[in-house]
Amino acid sequence: MGETTLNGFGAKPARPSGLRGLAADWASDQRAFKSASWGKAMMWIFLLSDTFVFSCFLLAYMTVRMSTTLAWPDPSSVFALHIGGADIPLILIAIMTFVLISSSGTMAIAVNFAYRRSRGLTVLFLLLTAVLGATFVGMQAFEWTKLISEGVRPWGNPWGAPQFGAAFFMITGFHGTHVTFGVIFLLIVAAKVWRGEYDRGTKGFFTSRPGDYEHVEIMGLYWHFVDLVWVFIFAFFYLW
Amino acid sequence: MVDATPRSHRDVPPAEVPEVELYHPRSWWTTYVFSQDAKVIAIQYAGTAIAIGLVALVLSWLMRLQLGFPGTFDFITPEAYYQFITMHGMIMVIYLLTAIFLGGFGNYLIPLMVGARDMVFPYVNMLSYWVYLLAVVVLAASFFAPGGPTGAGWTLYPPQAILSGTPGGNDWGIILMLVSLILFIIGFTMGGLNYVITVIQGRTRGMTLMRMPLTVWGIFTATVMALFAFPALFVACVMMLFDRLLGTSFFMPALVEMGELLRYGGGSPILFQHLFWFFGHPEVYIVALPAFGIVSDLISTHARKNIFGYRMMVWAIVIIGALSFVVWAHHMYVSGMHPWFGFFFATTTLIIAVPTAIKVYNWVLTLWRGDIHLTLPMLFALAFIVTFVNGGLTGLFLGNVVVDVPLSDTMFVVAHFHMVMGVAPILVIFGAIYHWYPKITGRMLDERMGQFHFWVTFIGAYAIFFPMHYVGLVGVPRRYPEIGAEAFMTAPVGGLNAFISVAAFVVGFAQMVFLFNLLWSLRHGREAGSNPWRATTLEWQTPTTPPPHGNWGEERPLVYRWAYDYSVPGAPQDFIAQNDPWPDRPARRP
Ligand code: HEM
Numbered sequence: 001m002g003e004t005t006l007n008g009f010g011a012k013p014a015r016p017s018g019l020r021g022l023a024a025d026w027a028s029d030q031r032a033f034k035s036a037s038w039g040k041a042m043m044w045i046f047l048l049s050d051t052f053v054f055s056c057f058l059l060a061y062m063t064v065r066m067s068t069t070l071a072w073p074d075p076s077s078v079f080a081l082h083i084g085g086a087d088i089p090l091i092l093i094a095i096m097t098f099v100l101i102s103s104s105g106t107m108a109i110a111v112n113f114a115y116r117r118s119r120g121l122t123v124l125f126l127l128l129t130a131v132l133g134a135t136f137v138g139m140q141a142f143e144w145t146k147l148i149s150e151g152v153r154p155w156g157n158p159w160g161a162p163q164f165g166a167a168f169f170m171i172t173g174f175h176g177t178h179v180t181f182g183v184i185f186l187l188i189v190a191a192k193v194w195r196g197e198y199d200r201g202t203k204g205f206f207t208s209r210p211g212d213y214e215h216v217e218i219m220g221l222y223w224h225f226v227d228l229v230w231v232f233i234f235a236f237f238y239l240w
Numbered sequence: 241m242v243d244a245t246p247r248s249h250r251d252v253p254p255a256e257v258p259e260v261e262l263y264h265p266r267s268w269w270t271t272y273v274f275s276q277d278a279k280v281i282a283i284q285y286a287g288t289a290i291a292i293g294l295v296a297l298v299l300s301w302l303m304r305l306q307l308g309f310p311g312t313f314d315f316i317t318p319e320a321y322y323q324f325i326t327m328h329g330m331i332m333v334i335y336l337l338t339a340i341f342l343g344g345f346g347n348y349l350i351p352l353m354v355g356a357r358d359m360v361f362p363y364v365n366m367l368s369y370w371v372y373l374l375a376v377v378v379l380a381a382s383f384f385a386p387g388g389p390t391g392a393g394w395t396l397y398p399p400q401a402i403l404s405g406t407p408g409g410n411d412w413g414i415i416l417m418l419v420s421l422i423l424f425i426i427g428f429t430m431g432g433l434n435y436v437i438t439v440i441q442g443r444t445r446g447m448t449l450m451r452m453p454l455t456v457w458g459i460f461t462a463t464v465m466a467l468f469a470f471p472a473l474f475v476a477c478v479m480m481l482f483d484r485l486l487g488t489s490f491f492m493p494a495l496v497e498m499g500e501l502l503r504y505g506g507g508s509p510i511l512f513q514h515l516f517w518f519f520g521h522p523e524v525y526i527v528a529l530p531a532f533g534i535v536s537d538l539i540s541t542h543a544r545k546n547i548f549g550y551r552m553m554v555w556a557i558v559i560i561g562a563l564s565f566v567v568w569a570h571h572m573y574v575s576g577m578h579p580w581f582g583f584f585f586a587t588t589t590l591i592i593a594v595p596t597a598i599k600v601y602n603w604v605l606t607l608w609r610g611d612i613h614l615t616l617p618m619l620f621a622l623a624f625i626v627t628f629v630n631g632g633l634t635g636l637f638l639g640n641v642v643v644d645v646p647l648s649d650t651m652f653v654v655a656h657f658h659m660v661m662g663v664a665p666i667l668v669i670f671g672a673i674y675h676w677y678p679k680i681t682g683r684m685l686d687e688r689m690g691q692f693h694f695w696v697t698f699i700g701a702y703a704i705f706f707p708m709h710y711v712g713l714v715g716v717p718r719r720y721p722e723i724g725a726e727a728f729m730t731a732p733v734g735g736l737n738a739f740i741s742v743a744a745f746v747v748g749f750a751q752m753v754f755l756f757n758l759l760w761s762l763r764h765g766r767e768a769g770s771n772p773w774r775a776t777t778l779e780w781q782t783p784t785t786p787p788p789h790g791n792w793g794e795e796r797p798l799v800y801r802w803a804y805d806y807s808v809p810g811a812p813q814d815f816i817a818q819n820d821p822w823p824d825r826p827a828r829r830p
């Protein structure tokens with residue numbers, strides 16, 4: 001029992017399972033989540049809080065979509081690309097979504113290699129994830145540029161309700177900011193793995209906490225969350 | 241009875257989490273200024289909160305000058321009056337109460353009371369304070385900005401909040417307010433995550449959730465609530481900032497101002513109200529739950545009796561926390577919402593009264609036949625109970641739609657919420673400071689100044705807010721700098737208003753005595769020793785007082801019992817500390 005480590009990677013003592021186990025954990029001392037480290041638990045609670053932020057944004061968007069007096073522009077024509085002489089609805093968003101979902105896959109693989117302590121492959125897949133994330137942001141920038149050139153502004157657009165542009169820029173912008181921060185942190189984590197800081201437990205410059213491969217997993221939690229949020233934005237903004 | 245039977249030390253489970261090395265400060269700067277020690281951060285938080293709270297106090301004097309003696313002070317224009325109420329309300333609720341309970345008491349007490357060495361992520365905790373300070377600076381800056389601070393009322397309702405008719409509406413005021421709130425939320429989130437995880441994952445050996453002092457339960461639940469309630473305010477602030485700066489129309493319908501059609505249109509002002517009150521109502525409990533918790537501990541300690549119904553108290557806190565997310569629209573009865581909606585929210589509102597009443601009964605039953613010491617913390621705790629019951633009863637009135645509709649936006653509402661979320665939590669803050677000051681500084685606060693402070697504050701608060709109920713009942717509206725001819729009132733209110741104002745100055749003066757006491761006792765207070773109140777909780781059992789960085793010296797304490805073993809028959813003393821294995825002999829550490 002004593003060898004359970006801070007990061008939760010170590011051996012875990014046998015505990016009752018199911019509801020009984022849950023009750024036992026919450027009735028116990030020291031920790032309620034027996035297999036979660038501090039960092040992981042903190043990321044989970046942060047993501048819960050962030051879920052509320054995104055939910056409020058989406059609910060607000062739905063409310064203004066109902067309250068506005070002008071017609072809502074038709075997403076499938078607004079978000080169409082003119083390729084090879086035909087307007088293909090939602091094609092860019094489809095690709096963006098595909099890219100982001102794929103990045104969740106590469107992130108999961110990176111976490112797996114981190115568990116196995118294989119440094120090179122972890123770095124490779126972290127970088128791949130970062131590249132996919134950056135691609136997503138790049139395509140979003142392209143989409144913004146296209147819409148802006150067509151006259152969409154936060155305060156109005158050529159096709160109808162001004163709230164369309166407002167909600168669009170606000171929500172995709174907020175999500176894109178999340179992705180951008182994710183990419184930055186992916187690069188930092190990749191650099192730390194590459195330099196072997198998680199093997200040696202090098203202390204963080206600011207936090208003075210020893211590095212640990214678990215950081216890769218915590219990074220992954222954030223990344224999957226950002227992905228999941230995108231699915232909702234996609235469904236509510238582009239498909240409705 | 242919970243865990244009252246002492247366990248033998250053999251029952252204390254082995255350590256699951258190895259000790260984490262704390263950050264070692266290398267200079268004066270990192271020890272006292274950019275400190276990562278939760279106790280220093282706590283004092284920074286509390287000091288900043290009190291400083292900005294003084295601004296809000298002065299603003300309340302200015303408002304009372306105007307209300308008590310209308311027409312006498314030229315410099316208080318109607319615009320200035322709106323700015324005063326707005327800044328007063330917002331500072332009191334967010335920058336003083338929320339910050340001092342969670343950032344101040346949370347930081348100081350959580351690690352000590354659960355037997356941790358510090359918060360789980362001290363660096364993030366430190367950032368939390370500095371972002372909070374930035375938020376306060378931005379807020380204070382709006383006093384000096386062109387156009388002055390916003391006068392939109394602390395609820396910041398659009399569309400008026402960003403129109404030119406409102407002070408600061410098309411100047412800097414509203415922008416700085418929104419930016420400051422956004423910063424506050426970011427800073428709070430960093431600290432709040434720390435408080436939550438320290439309680440869930442950072443307790444010492446033997447400290448189960450159901451052995452935690454109620455103070456920790458109150459602060460913990462309030463923090464969880466804040467992490468889920470502040471997002472709504474965050475979103476509302478971001479959207480209003482866009483409405484103001486980019487000309488979006490999230491909250492803005494089509495409007496004619498000064499005969500000119502504005503470029504807004506199609507937005508929903510009611511949406512803002514929903515977002516604001518989805519935050520705003522939980523906010524009431526975010527400041528009330530820590531107060532509930534602290535008061536439970538003060539009463540138990542100073543009546544030398546275990547808290548009555550500990551388990552019920554914990555569940556009441558949790559249930560109040562959960563329910564308070566489904567009552568928000570009781571602030572919107574007059575917004576024109578559907579009557580069925582009002583019916584639903586009135587019902588949930590009245591249901592909350594049940595767990596709340598349970599808590600009040602349990603406090604009274606704790607006092608029942610206790611060995612009551614009328615120390616300063618006890619006096620403040622008793623005053624809190626009375627005041628809270630008072631405010632709670634008028635809350636039951638206002639929770640009913642038919643009663644609220646005529647009373648809404650009168651001084652009755654102002655009197656109600658000052659009782660329940662102004663005076664009551666402030667009394668607890670005072671009680672808590674008198675209680676924990678000896679641990680923080682090693683010296684007692686001066687008793688005579690304290691008695692003066694207590695009696696003037698307590699009686700004075702009633703002199704202010706009791707008549708205010710009456711003033712509201714006869715129809716004086718809230719947020720009016722003056723009501724002009726009183727002919728339409730059933731009774732003259734001018735004399736009462738003057739009386740209230742004088743009482744407000746007297747109460748304000750008593751707070752200066754309190755602040756002086758805080759400074760004076762630092763040097764001249766009586767030496768306190770490590771456990772002057774003979775209390776059971778862990779913070780009183782630290783090897784040195786004030787506790788050093790890391791709190792516990794070599795070994796973290798082992799916990800054998802709940803926090804309320806007072807006057808246990810047969811025990812050598814009238815309290816048994818949580819880390820006392822009585823009747824076993826102390827464990828030899830494995
Ligand atoms: C010395 C003690 C205090 C005095 C004399 C005082 C006085 C006042 C007055 C005169 C108003 C304006 C009423 C109106 O015209 O509508 C007001 C509003 C308000 N006060 Fe206080 N107050 C005090 C303490 C507090 C505290 C501790 C809180 C903390 C919750 C608080 C929260 C508020 C709020 C939220 C408003 C509403 C502002 C608005 O209408 O936008 N006050 N207070």
Ligand SMILES: [Cu+2]
Pocket residue numbers: 520521524567568570571
């Ligand atoms: Cu409420």
